[in-house]
Amino acid sequence: MPASMSDGISEDEIRQPTKELTVGEDVAIEMVAVHKWFGEFHVLKDINLTVNTGERIVICGPSGSGKSTLIRCINRLEEHQKGKIVVDGIELTNDLKNVELVRSEVGIVFQSFNLFPHLTVLENCSLAPIWVRRMRKTEAEEIAMKYLERVKIPEQAAKYPGQLSGGQQQRVAIARSLCMNPRIMLFDEPTSALDPEMIKEVLDVMVELAESGMTMLVVTHEMGFATAVANRVIFMDFGEIIEQNEPHAFFNNPQHDRTKLFLSQILHH
Amino acid sequence: MSEGNTAAQSYAPGTHPDLPAPIRTTGPVAWVRMNLFSSPLNVALTLVAIGLLWWVMPPLFEWIVLDSVWTAESRKECWDKMEVPEGGACWAFIKDRLRLFVYGFYPQASRWRVNLSFVLLAMAVVPVLYDKMPGRKFGLWYAVAFPFIAGWLLVGGLGLTPVDTDQFGGILLTLIIGVTGISFSLPIGILLALGRRSKMPVMRILCVMFIEFIRGVPLIALLFIASSMLNFFLPPGTVFDLLIRVLIMVTLFAAAYIAEVVRGGLQGIPIGQFEAADSLGLTYVKAQMLIILPQALKISIPGIVNTFIGLYKDTTLVLIIGMLDPLGIGRASLADAVWAGLSREVYLFVALFFFVCCFSMSRYSLYLERKLHTGH
Ligand SMILES: Nc1ncnc2c1ncn2[C@@H]1O[C@H](COP(=O)(O)OP(=O)(O)O)[C@@H](O)[C@H]1O
Ligand SMILES: [Mg+2]
Secondary structure (H helix, E strand, C coil): CCCCCCCCCCHHHCCCCCCCCCCCCCEEEEEEEEEEEECCEEEEEEEEEEEECCCEEEEECCCCCCHHHHHHHHCCCCCCCEEEEEECCEECCCCHHHHHHHHHHEEEECCCCCCCCCCCHHHHHHHHHHHCCCCCHHHHHHHHHHHHHHCCCHHHCCCCHHHCCHHHHHHHHHHHHHCCCCCEEEEECCCCCCCHHHHHHHHHHHHHHHHCCCEEEEECCCHHHHHHHCCEEEEEECCEEEEEECHHHHHHCCCCHHHHHHHHHHHCC | CCCCHHHCCCCCCCCCCCCCCCHHHCCHHHHHHHHHCCCHHHHHHHHHHHHHHHHHHHHHHHHHHHCCECCCCCHHHHHHCCCCCCCCCEHHHHHHHHHHHHHCCCCHHHHHHHHHHHHHHHHHHHHHHCCCCCCHHHHHHHHHHHHHHHHHHHHCECCECCCCHHHCCHHHHHHHHHHHHHHHHHHHHHHHHHHHCCCCHHHHHHHHHHHHHHHHCCHHHHHHHHHHHHHHHCCCCCCCCHHHHHHHHHHHHHHHHHHHHHHHHHHCCCHHHHHHHHHCCCCHHHHHHHHHHHHHHHHHHHHHHHHHHHHHHHHHHHHHHCCCCHHHHHHHHHCCCCCCCCHHHHHHHHHHHHHHHHHHHHHHHHHHHHHHCCCC
């Protein structure tokens, strides 16, 4: 395999997992025959996907293929119109209580960070524990500091997001999600908006998270990251899951023509 | 590098120290040069401005301060005291009418209640405006209770002699309408703005209709409606105080404008903020209170304060339906034969009163904007 697999970071630059990455038996996410339309546009077509606890899945595919829509359906930022999605035993329906429950168990990290600019880093992280989990402020702040240490920016706690670099902001965003003690983490191209020198610091935090046994769905084109931690790589195109396999087989021996074309495009970027 | 002796100095790569800025770009002389005389057009403008000030200010200062008369019993006495009749301002008139300007026709014996209300108002305003005040939480609760305390003090009842609201007037009346309008129009306006963006069609349409109706009708027309038509909708025989009706109309009028200002602010919030709030499991109300509104209101501060200033000045319109605000008091005073003819003093005084109030609001809004600025 070539050393540099994408325009981002090569495999050996990313911190390699030091722990055995295990997968649990029980199902974390189940999607059965899920369809979604934006108006007349059929954006997700018959998606079937089962994710076990502790599994780390990387989703890739051309822009506009429905990757973001897929993972946003899992915490119902987007509503699916057909099929069934069960997250952590809770089916996503129009029942707002269920939706809020699922959202408090599922963290998401966006491409554009979406930190709250009017709150300090510490307040960003302690807000949801206080207002959703009804934690006391001191306790929530303790937890916030713990996760800020884990993403290696405790010293920025009192600053506002606007004063941080992109990589630091994204790490705060990860810490903010972790403060809710989620069972599943979703990542939507977490490094695409970052300058090259900051990609690694974010990916390293994600590798560590994978080691801790977190169930992760990651939309990314960082193939180095995929080979380092993913159990499965999923390729999407035109709203369908075209192919899925464990990373080495996926990269070295793609089955489908569209997968081959896509891989050749991102490898010879 | 062309100036001074630093030109010769050179440093090895990576060792260049921070040097002070050239003298000519800092300090007062540099400021004057750069801001007042930087180009021929700028020089011309500066000279024109100085000329205008020279032409206007000295005579104005003479009239207002140097040649003014502060004690007299009538206009005649005032003008007799001057070297040139009408050559100075006769502030004795304003002094003579000051109580009328402040209290309107509020009964003499009960004016301490008005004074007490003014003091209580000042105490309520401080915790609202300054978040660094110690014990602010208590102060805010008090501020919420203030309208009811003041209402009781001013109107009476429950142990206090009742005072009819048509005896309210002057600055008292302006403050009642202004403060009520400002403090109630903001929450109502915010709710209207949220309603207008609601996903529920009925809610949305109701809010749009309300906002557009109120914005499409002049305030004077609404005040006339308040003074003449509201009874039409009420069961016959209900007495509904005119002042209350005016307060409701002024509040709704300002609320419609606030709603549009806040809606503008809400539109400035990136969709990602809503998604981040949702994805953390915050309910709609919590997401709005903690994430969306603090940011939207911050963007809206200039527009909100603009609306407040407009509202405050529009309180003078009540004189058309027979209520005497400071402007109305002023006009009524001019009808007095003893003082007639001193309209300049009256209007200048009224203008000064409104200017001080509105300018303070404007400055506070700038302070608030600076304070809330967090990003780069
Ligand atoms: N809110 C929306 N309304 C209409 N079309 C949308 C919306 N969001 C995404 N789309 C469309 O759906 C398709 C898939 O989008 P997305 O899931 O963001 O793709 P990806 O993340 O794979 O780039 C794209 O063609 C996009 O234009
Ligand atoms: Mg996307």
